[in-house]
Amino acid sequence: MSEIILGLSIVSLSIWIYLLMFRGQFWQMDQRLPEGTSQTASVCVVIPARNEADLLPIVLRSLLTQSYSGSLNIILVDDHSTDGTAQVAKQTAEMLGKSEQLQILSAQPLPAGWTGKLWALEQGIQKGMELEPDYFLLTDADIEHDSDNLRDLVSHAIENDRELVSLMVRLRCVSFWEKLLIPAFVFFFAKLYPFWWANDPSRSLAAAAGGCSLIQREALTRIGGVAAIRQALIDDCALADAIKSTGSRRIWLGLTPTTISLRPYDSLDTIWNMVSRTAYTQLNYSPLLLIGAVFGMFIVYLLPVVGILTGSLMSLFTYLLMSLSYFPIVQFYRCPFWYAFCLPAIAFLYLLMTIDSAIKHWRGQGGAWKGRTY
Numbered sequence: 001m002s003e004i005i006l007g008l009s010i011v012s013l014s015i016w017i018y019l020l021m022f023r024g025q026f027w028q029m030d031q032r033l034p035e036g037t038s039q040t041a042s043v044c045v046v047i048p049a050r051n052e053a054d055l056l057p058i059v060l061r062s063l064l065t066q067s068y069s070g071s072l073n074i075i076l077v078d079d080h081s082t083d084g085t086a087q088v089a090k091q092t093a094e095m096l097g098k099s100e101q102l103q104i105l106s107a108q109p110l111p112a113g114w115t116g117k118l119w120a121l122e123q124g125i126q127k128g129m130e131l132e133p134d135y136f137l138l139t140d141a142d143i144e145h146d147s148d149n150l151r152d153l154v155s156h157a158i159e160n161d162r163e164l165v166s167l168m169v170r171l172r173c174v175s176f177w178e179k180l181l182i183p184a185f186v187f188f189f190a191k192l193y194p195f196w197w198a199n200d201p202s203r204s205l206a207a208a209a210g211g212c213s214l215i216q217r218e219a220l221t222r223i224g225g226v227a228a229i230r231q232a233l234i235d236d237c238a239l240a241d242a243i244k245s246t247g248s249r250r251i252w253l254g255l256t257p258t259t260i261s262l263r264p265y266d267s268l269d270t271i272w273n274m275v276s277r278t279a280y281t282q283l284n285y286s287p288l289l290l291i292g293a294v295f296g297m298f299i300v301y302l303l304p305v306v307g308i309l310t311g312s313l314m315s316l317f318t319y320l321l322m323s324l325s326y327f328p329i330v331q332f333y334r335c336p337f338w339y340a341f342c343l344p345a346i347a348f349l350y351l352l353m354t355i356d357s358a359i360k361h362w363r364g365q366g367g368a369w370k371g372r373t374y
Helices: 002-024 055-063 085-095 116-129 149-159 176-192 219-223 225-229 233-247 266-275 287-309 313-332 335-364
Strands: 043-049 072-078 102-108 135-139 162-169 213-218 252-262
Touching: 002 252, 002 313, 043 055, 043 116, 055 072, 055 085, 055 225, 072 116, 085 102, 085 116, 102 116, 116 135, 116 149, 116 225, 135 219, 135 225, 149 162, 149 176, 162 233, 176 266, 176 313, 213 219, 213 233, 219 225, 219 252, 225 233, 233 252, 266 335, 287 335, 313 335
Parallel strands: 043 072, 043 135, 072 102, 162 252
Antiparallel strands: 135 213, 162 213
């Protein structure tokens, strides 16, 4: 048994050496949107909103008061809300004297074969096409944009010839569970989709963050609009893949500390549901990949702890490498440094969420979001 543990410990250490040195520098979290210059390209913002009355006053204010010097129009698609979302949006624009910049659409009934968010985006984009904007900004109804965000996005797209520029916005990280689990959510995403690799035109890997994605109108038209990915639950990466695989391959994904998500995840249950909604989708609904993920998570994140308990110096070194790789994202989210040493426990929770995601899928309960199950 000791020989088996030793062999697996060598594998675990080798994996972490590979991740640190050869996995696209994912752990450094250094892809940041630079400060841009003034631009005059026209932009149409599309916001799908379903029961977002509480957050919309902040979200819309952040968009309607952008420092951007070009043409800016906003289309909000009210996706069958029951909380007065449309009325709140209208009142917010009126208070700011910006009613002419905001159009509110009532979403049509959800057709078969579409997810709710993508159907709302499709309707907003089709309406926006009438304006013939240079770019569309696809953003969620819980994102508060920095006042210079649009300027920086458009500037980066134009100056670096990018068809898609998206931001992994700073998720809310206030409660205990948010501090424990949210940085890891970004860490695991970056490990699956290293930003450096996604931003490299010579690589096929593509990724984006759906909460804030600026896309060139011509590129969106070329792929057939969001209809091309209408069934995707992980729609942001599906959109990035569609663009990168058919065009110039020039997309860009980075982090931002100043454009933030207002969505609260105050409890373990809320984060659990958020992760389990799409975790099994990431594994292509494959039982074999699920088994591989369980075994892989054990080898990579849990085995070093087991080895330390048996007195293995190799396992201690592996654990320190693991903690070192996690520290930059912990620092980005301004969490106490000791959270970096909690990664094995955090990974175990995410593993349970992934297993739960598979169970929900097998029961026909997967992909549930705001009253809809896909």
